[in-house]
Amino acid sequence: MPELKQLRPGHAPAVLAFELANRAYFAAWIPDRGDDYFDRFTEGYDALLAEQEAGVCAFYALVAEDGPVLGRFNLYDLEDGTAGLGYRVAERVAGRGVATAAVRELCRTAAARHGLRTLRAAASHENAASRKVLTKAGFVPVGPAAPADLGGRSGTWYRHDLQP
Numbered sequence: 001m002p003e004l005k006q007l008r009p010g011h012a013p014a015v016l017a018f019e020l021a022n023r024a025y026f027a028a029w030i031p032d033r034g035d036d037y038f039d040r041f042t043e044g045y046d047a048l049l050a051e052q053e054a055g056v057c058a059f060y061a062l063v064a065e066d067g068p069v070l071g072r073f074n075l076y077d078l079e080d081g082t083a084g085l086g087y088r089v090a091e092r093v094a095g096r097g098v099a100t101a102a103v104r105e106l107c108r109t110a111a112a113r114h115g116l117r118t119l120r121a122a123a124s125h126e127n128a129a130s131r132k133v134l135t136k137a138g139f140v141p142v143g144p145a146a147p148a149d150l151g152g153r154s155g156t157w158y159r160h161d162l163q164p
Contacts, residue, residue, distance in 0.1 A: 002070050002098065004105050007052065007059040011069070012045050015061060018069035018090060025091040029127050031151035058114055062089070062102050070098060073106045081117040083110065087133075094129065103137040111162040118162065124155035134158045 005011070019026075020038065037044060051057040056078055062071035071089035085106070089099045110116040122145035123130040139158035147154055 002062045002064050002102075004060050004073065004102055004109070005063050007049065007061055009049065011061050011063075012042065014063070014067060014069045015045065015072070016041050018061075018072070022088070022090050025094075026088055029124070029130070030088075058083075058110075060102075060106060060109075062098070071102055073102055075106070075110055075114065075116070075119070078114060078116065081115065083114070083116050083119055085119045085121040099129075099133045100136045103133055107137060107160060107162055111164055116162060117164075119160045121158050121160075122149050122155050123158065124150045124153035126153060127155070131156065131158075134160075 007015070016038075019033070019041075023032065026032070048057070048059055052059055056076075058075040058078065060073040060075075061069045062073065064070050069090075070093050071087060073085070073087045075083040075085060077084050085103070087099060087103060087106075089102075107119060110119060119139070120142075121134055121139060123134060124145075135158075137160065139160040141156045142159045143157050145155040145157045149155070149157070
């Protein structure tokens with residue numbers, strides 16, 4: 001069974017492999033990270049770990065028993081008991097409930113480990129799978145998401161009030 005693990009330096013090679021293997025798949029739903037992201041991956045990864053260490057974000061990888069990263073789940077802009085949620089799962093596990101299970105687990109972790117009370121997430125109108133994940137994980141739609149929120153696409157903001 002895959003395990004949700006907070007990012008650490010040793011995850012970098014598996015995270016990079018995950019991002020490269022799924023780049024085209026992700027680009028169908030969200031803007032591509034661009035070549036510079038991959039060319040400067042180590043610098044960017046180190047910056048994420050520094051943000052995490054500072055307590056403004058918490059980054060997680062869903063790691064398969066045999067080692068590969070199956071997904072990334074991020075809590076960002078942690079402030080006053082609230083944070084944003086972003087996630088992506090590998091194409092090979094999409095549609096199998098993996099994202100929903102990981103988002104549910106991250107909601108529990110967000111409350112227990114990070115003291116969060118509310119999570120918010122945005123999903124584009126075209127991304128029915130992401131909207132379904134959020135709804136199944138207990139999020140409710142709360143209003144429109146502007147193209148600036150979703151890399152040029154319109155969508156919906158969702159909110160989940162967490163149980164302590």
